[in-house]
Amino acid sequence: MNKKEYLSLxxxxxxxxxxxxxxxxxxxxxxxxxxxxRKLGIFIHWGIYSVPAFGNEWYSRSMYDKNVREFExxxxxxxxxxxxxxxxxxxxxxxxxxxxxxxxxLFKESGAGYVMPVCEHHDGFAMYDTEFNRWNAKNxxxxxxxxxxxxxxxxxxxxxxxxxxxxxxxxxxxNPGRMxxxxxxxxxxxxxxxxxxxxxxxxxxxxxxATENVYSTGASEExxxxxxxxxxxxxxxxxxxxxxxxxxxxxxxxxxxxxxxxAYYYNRxxxxxxxxxxxxxxxxxxxxxxxxxxxxxxxxxxxxxxxxTDTAIGRRSWGYTKDNDFKGSRxxxxxxxxIVSKNGMLLLNIGPRPDGTITDEETKVLTDLGSWLKKNGExxxxxxxxxxxxxxxxxxxxxxxxxxxxxxxTHKDFRFTYKDACVYAFQxxxxxxxxxxxxxxxxDMRDFIVDKVTLLETGEELEFERxxxxxxxxxxxxxxxxxxxxxxxxxx
Numbered sequence: 001m002n003k004k005e006y007l008s009l010x011x012x013x014x015x016x017x018x019x020x021x022x023x024x025x026x027x028x029x030x031x032x033x034x035x036x037x038r039k040l041g042i043f044i045h046w047g048i049y050s051v052p053a054f055g056n057e058w059y060s061r062s063m064y065d066k067n068v069r070e071f072e073x074x075x076x077x078x079x080x081x082x083x084x085x086x087x088x089x090x091x092x093x094x095x096x097x098x099x100x101x102x103x104x105x106l107f108k109e110s111g112a113g114y115v116m117p118v119c120e121h122h123d124g125f126a127m128y129d130t131e132f133n134r135w136n137a138k139n140x141x142x143x144x145x146x147x148x149x150x151x152x153x154x155x156x157x158x159x160x161x162x163x164x165x166x167x168x169x170x171x172x173x174x175n176p177g178r179m180x181x182x183x184x185x186x187x188x189x190x191x192x193x194x195x196x197x198x199x200x201x202x203x204x205x206x207x208x209x210a211t212e213n214v215y216s217t218g219a220s221e222e223x224x225x226x227x228x229x230x231x232x233x234x235x236x237x238x239x240x241x242x243x244x245x246x247x248x249x250x251x252x253x254x255x256x257x258x259x260x261x262x263a264y265y266y267n268r269x270x271x272x273x274x275x276x277x278x279x280x281x282x283x284x285x286x287x288x289x290x291x292x293x294x295x296x297x298x299x300x301x302x303x304x305x306x307x308x309t310d311t312a313i314g315r316r317s318w319g320y321t322k323d324n325d326f327k328g329s330r331x332x333x334x335x336x337x338x339i340v341s342k343n344g345m346l347l348l349n350i351g352p353r354p355d356g357t358i359t360d361e362e363t364k365v366l367t368d369l370g371s372w373l374k375k376n377g378e379x380x381x382x383x384x385x386x387x388x389x390x391x392x393x394x395x396x397x398x399x400x401x402x403x404x405x406x407x408x409x410t411h412k413d414f415r416f417t418y419k420d421a422c423v424y425a426f427q428x429x430x431x432x433x434x435x436x437x438x439x440x441x442x443x444d445m446r447d448f449i450v451d452k453v454t455l456l457e458t459g460e461e462l463e464f465e466r467x468x469x470x471x472x473x474x475x476x477x478x479x480x481x482x483x484x485x486x487x488x489x490x491x492x
Contacts, residue, residue: 017267032275038113057319085183098356111373163240218253329368375457379424440471
């Protein structure tokens with residue numbers, strides 16, 4: 001099917017389907033129940049940028065930008081950009097140790113319920129077999145349909161397959177290479193490097209303002225139609241249960257196309273009998289059409305609608321780099337609890353090496369997370385928010401890119417979730433002593449009777465007393481833990 005035929009198919013599916021390309025129609029779409037139940041997903045940034053393994057996953061742009069260190073690093077390591085461009089990393093991206101079944105087993109062991117590989121990053125290299133991009137992993141580099149293989153493996157493990165596309169930014173992403181003698185100027189590479197549209201507005205010095213002004217000049221109609229066709233082909237070929245978009249789709253020129261893609265996707269899902277949603281950032285979609293995502297951040301209170309944080313175990317890069325710095329297991333577990341207590345889900349990223357192996361640091365975090373969830377997952381999976389998300393002085397900082405350092409929780413910080421007449425109270429930094437929770441003081445909860453309190457990971461029933469200031473849970477040896485502990489408080 002060519003692009004013109006695909007555009008006609010998109011219109012046909014929307015015309016016949018339940019969902020139309022307008023916000024009023026799309027606002028009737030519901031957040032998937034499976035998504036709200038599973039709470040934890042695995043994000044995967046893996047691609048050509050894993051080969052240079054320097055700076056971060058924006059290497060494809062930065063190696064052409066004279067204002068950043070990647071530019072000189074590239075020249076010293078590989079030569080001038082006119083002789084060794086980003087495309088020349090493709091043969092080096094062999095993925096010789098990529099084992100999708102091994103990955104899927106690790107993700108299952110981590111306690112995750114869904115898996116979200118980046119199907120195409122800003123660099124324009126598709127990690128999947130596609131009719132509309134010859135620069136793809138099936139044809140070049142690994143010469144394997146990475147996304148197809150991974151989908152099969154994760155679904156075999158009972159995990160939900162999702163997909164991310166970051167192609168929107170490809171319209172301008174490689175444009176620093178227009179400013180000097182580089183291979184981006186070679187017309188033979190135009191279908192890989194994209195339009196690489198350059199103007200003062202799209203220049204490297206204005207990139208820091210990208211999420212503020214989002215560029216007043218939008219993408220061309222021809223390019224947007226091409227982007228929509230590629231996105232709908234991804235939907236049809238791999239049927240992801242979540243379709244994740246990165247930034248820049250909030251630009252005004254994308255709005256009509258977002259409506260059509262959402263209507264097409266949701267109508268297709270109706271045909272297939274699937275519950276699906278779209279992840280978006282900033283103001284790209286109305287909140288009842290898709291699921292809002294906060295990159296490397298969180299909310300400070302309970303959201304009335306479900307939302308998601310996407311963050312990485314690696315602090316410096318989403319993709320693999322040789323000098324990445326990694327968060328510890330306790331920080332990730334604490335963030336998961338905090339997010340779930342506020343009606344959110346966590347999408348946790350790893351960045352595999354170019355050979356397809358996962359770093360020891362990320363493997364340890366996933367293993368620790370899985371061990372903790374085996375004992376405490378009842379207070380996470382299938383829960384909803386309580387009357388308050390928690391108590392204590394420590395909270396998340398609002399907004400994007402706020403999660404670099406571990407929150408300095410104390411024994412006085414708690415987070416709450418709720419399910420089946422039980423409140424799950426997580427003590428975020430146990431000190432091994434008696435636990436005091438103000439939220440269960442008699443004066444505030446006279447109409448609630450606490451039937452019993454158990455330590456969730458052991459099931460042992462605990463002694464407690466309540467007064468007008470707090471509820472006191474009597475400590476024992478099991479309260480000593482490196483990670484948060486959970487009290488199951490049954491009400492009657």
